[in-house]
Amino acid sequence: MASGGKVSFKVTLTSDPKLPFKVFSVPEAAPFTAVLKFAAEEFKVPPQTSAIITNDGVGINPQQSAEFKGGASIAIVGLKCQGNVFLKHGSELRLIPRDRVGASRMVGAASLLE
């Protein structure tokens, strides 16, 4: 629950089949990078290779000050409105690993399905 200028987020670690989650309370004015960093540290995963998405799968750029956009998925769920990130994305979030891809390889002669 929100209190004293704080807001709570429930973050689930999707890379663990048990889907553990933790609830974090952060000051309203804290940048969202703090949520990502804190969540990653609590789950013992590197923050640099982690990202946060909503339950709907929408990505959140921690560096941006997310402006409220009408029509965005909002899950108040009894929690007090915090501000930008909460208004836009709600309080239920997922921590996922970031993929980094770039290797080159030959696909080889593959056939089209008939």
Next chain:
Amino acid sequence: DLTTFSRCVSNLRSLRCQLIVEALSCIVHLALVKHKNLKIMSALSWMLKWSTFSLGWGCAYRSLQTIISWFRLQHYASVDVPSHREIQQALVDIGDKDPSFVGSREWIGAIELSFVLDKLLGVSCKVLNVRSGAELPEKCRELALHFESQGTPIMIGGGVLAYTLLGVDYNEASGDCAFLILDPHYTGNDEHKKIVNGGWCGWKKAVDSKGKNFFLHDKFYNLLLPQRPSMV
């Protein structure tokens, strides 16, 4: 005259019309066919333009270029298709990367692509995360819905490879599925017959006839699903 590739797409479109009948229980969902887009060559050309230059590091960048090209062709965006450097600059501008990232050969993934699409096109994306490539066939129904409702190409990032997904062939009765993959690792000439016949754009089953898995079972995958604008 239609090129071999255009003919391929046209045939797929006809196939779709034949297949969307209950008796066959097989629905082919194609990003480009749904929107009657035979300009795949334009989207493909952007990928090919940068392929040799970014050999070994730029496949995710090229997948992004294909996606942006799609948005241009559908008239959802008018921005030029960005170069690799411009993509890197966008990530620096939003604070996701340090300034030293520009001009590097650093790899990016689905999350970075979502940031760039938001920054340059104002396009939002959804991210599908699976813990293992073995789970991807289970997502076929969801992917089919995406192609039905959104129609946008999907970027798949996992292991060390990026792919662009243009459609899925999903049999509701059997659960069998195949993926129409545009492989951004191609570095040859802009020869559509060569591209199609070489399998650089074609249908891939999760397990091929030799029992080899197309998606790695010990790697997680992120799928980037760009959302079409809801208003103009």
